[in-house]
Amino acid sequence: MSLVELKDIKAGYGGAPILNGVNIAIDASDIGVIVGPNGAGKSTTLKAIFGLLTVTDGSVTFAGQDITNSEADRLVPMGLSFIPQEHNVFTSMTVHENLEMGAFVRRDDISDTLDEVYEMFPDLKAKRRQNAGELSGGQRQMVAMGRALMSKPKLLMLDEPSAGLSPRYMIEIFEQVVKINRAGVGILMVEQNARQALAFATKGFVLANGQNRFTGTGQELLDDPDVAKSFLGG
């Protein structure tokens, strides 16, 4: 049984459907990476899992449970966590408060998780009293990841975590993603830096026009000449 499984998802924003049958399956041990051209529906796929838009056909299951069109405040306690592509921190709140908001659904003691996150991102610890709006893009991305980890997720979904970051930050973020995965959290992420991301992905999905174009392990996609030609820039 996969941790999360999408079967023939169709979804849209009210107008024409954007997703026309997306299939994704991820295990807890997996790092799944979704790549594809702009506007392919990558972000839309993640939002559909998270109940942020209506799935009109197909089903989403999480750990065997049907979660199609569930509200976020039910999904987070179940162990899903999502970092949106943009506006992914509370700019008027401090770093510390951002992390607290990540743990909003938890009623137990969160100080251990806080320590873990600060250990993972030492930069944040120094800035914990500062408003997240005053941080650099890379630091914000760390706050966003920290926030998402605070709910102790079983599945972490990231939408282009490396967008706009320098190569150094990008590598750091990817390293953290791998580390989080080793700790037993399934990963599903969308990436534009497809080559780097597929290199450590255990599963890769190429989306185009709201449909799976290729599916395989990261290495398989990197080796596939068609994928390389059409989606990885030659």
Next chain:
Amino acid sequence: MNDLIFFFNQVMIGGVVLGSIYALGAVGITLIFGILRFAHFAHGDMMTMGGFVAFVLATLVAGMGLAFPLPTGFIVLPFAMVIAAGIALGIDKGFYAPLRARGARPVTLLIASIGVTMMIQGLIRLFFGTSTRSFFDTEPKTLIRIDVPIEGATRPISFTEPQLLLVILTLIAVVALHFFLTRSRLGKGMRAMADNPDLAKVSGINTKQVVRVTWIIAGGLACMAGTMLALDVSLKPDLAFNIVLPIFAAAIVGGLGHAYGAIAGGFLLGFAETMAVFNWAVLLRPFRDNLPEWLEIPSSLALVQSEYKLTVAFIILVVVLLVRPTGIFKGAST
């Protein structure tokens, strides 16, 4: 010296009292704007309604023959606030929530709040008539006088008991609100939702619960403001409808969505109004004898005539909207 005390009574006390009322109302407006993104026009009438709820309770209590060392209207306030918060929740459920569920634009909600304004006003007048009522028909309104121990001062500093209670209550409300917003889980969730509703949802914050809490706070504070205003002056059906614009002005001056800004804006406007209508000639009178012959102090040196008192708030409002629509305080949050 007496002139200074006169100034203090008129401008300082008047400004604090007015500012407190404005601040309590503006906080509600600003919270609703922050969470629901619409200008809640019916807020003034929620204040008036709160005042009438308290009035009914006070009449009931007085009818039972109970007497208290403090004004009865003040004693029943907590109960009135609970009822008013309940009504606010009901109004949201009945009139605003269905529109939000449909995905209506904020302006549609603004227009709906006009409908709510008219319904509340109609109902209040229907049940209570158009007359002016007083909380102090059966009990006296205590006047507090403090003599100033300075030579030449014969005039005391004076204010009424409801005014004192109003200021104390406002202080308590502001401090409580501060702790709620910065320390409590729900309060922080509220700030998070005001900051970034999508991300708040993604974080698992129960946005419906936040909306409910917002109405409870806004309704409760509106009731407090309405009741205290009615205790200070008198209760009438258009009690707060007349000041809903200055209250909006306070919220806008403070930056819509910013709770602390609303409080500051409220006091700013309260003082602006009392200072604008104050006759500054009074303060110059003591120097009358030292001035050269040709410089005569005019009898009235008020910036505007008192008929235009409310207009001061509108002018500040319009100027702020034009010069800095995001409010005059930078970096405030919530």
Next chain:
Amino acid sequence: MTTRYIAAFAGLFALIVTVAVFMGTPFTVRLLVEAFAFALIAMGLNIQWGFGGLFNFGILGMMMVGGFAVTFVSFPVNMAFWESDGPLMLGQTLIAALIGAVLVFFAHRVQRFGITGKWRGTVIVLAWFIAYVIFRSQMDPAATYIIRESGWVGGLGLPVILGWAFGGVLAAGIGYLVGKVSLGLRADYLAIATIGIAEILRAVIKNVEWLTRGTLTVSPIPWPVPNPQAWQSWGADPTTSFIYARAGYLALVVAFVAVALFLIHRAYNAPWGRMMRAIRDNYIAAGSMGKDVTGRQLEIFVFGSVLMGIGGAMLVSFVGIYDPSSYQPINHTFIIWVMLIVGGSGNNFGALFGGIFIYIIWMLSEPLSQALFQWLSMFSSDMGWGRIPDIESRSVQMRVFVLGLVITIALRFAPKGILPERVNRNG
């Protein structure tokens, strides 16, 4: 769609006939005159909100300005004023105002002399303050003098229609200023700004006794058509004289509404109207397409204001009295919104229908609820609970409640109104 129009207006006609049967013809004709004037104002709001997407909560201000204009133009000349020093003193006030304006004008341009930032702000504030003091130094004595010597300035004694036109012009001027300063704001800020400006106007008109007589009110304001007294002097009995006079007035108002409807309809279907809708539906895109968005919006705001000013003037000449304290946001601003939303925002006929329909509802709520209360009161006294006190004053308030109920129900169940906008927004 056409059946919907026929049904709506046939229903309205039936309603009017019923009203006439129960309430009598003089009442009904009066109702119609006012209803058509309100419909004209609703059409003005439709231009602003329905076509342009511009929020206006200051309708009351435009109506007041229109009412003032017709009062000033059509009321007989007050010789006591013209023979006194009043005009001279007003001239001095005007000069003072001009000096102030020049001062402010230059203060806004001090950056030419290297004064920038905070200092420029200080200079501007100071200039406004000085201008204000200079103005007040002339205005206050002039006002006191005029009120003492001649009561107020009086009117110009010109034809009423000219007064209506002036009402449109004056409202256009005010609309231009309001639009100029506040059209950049988002809808809810625009709402607050316009209502704020309207309240300032209201306070001023109510308090400048030398110009408007303020709370003392002005009457009788002449009619543009023969009034009941004229008909009586020609031998008509009182009831008939009211019907004839009001019918004449009604004809004039309906003619105005028809012309306005025709003109707006043509403009709406012309490229101008299409551009307006493009701006309303996505003004950023229209802006990037090289259209002068703010300029077009200003046009719209002014056009809408003209209709509001004329409508306000018509209402004032009809009742024959100008009473600044009678203007209330509910009766003069919010009701227009109810008319437009219920009728169908974005549709001229919707505005026309909503204006007449809601005004009739508004006027009938009172007698209807009075009847309802009488009935309830009878019931309760039969039950031994006593009669309901103050039925009269209570039923007046019912109509405010009814209006609120109508608009909330409309927003919830028929947000596009009874006659929805017809144009395909993508077209």
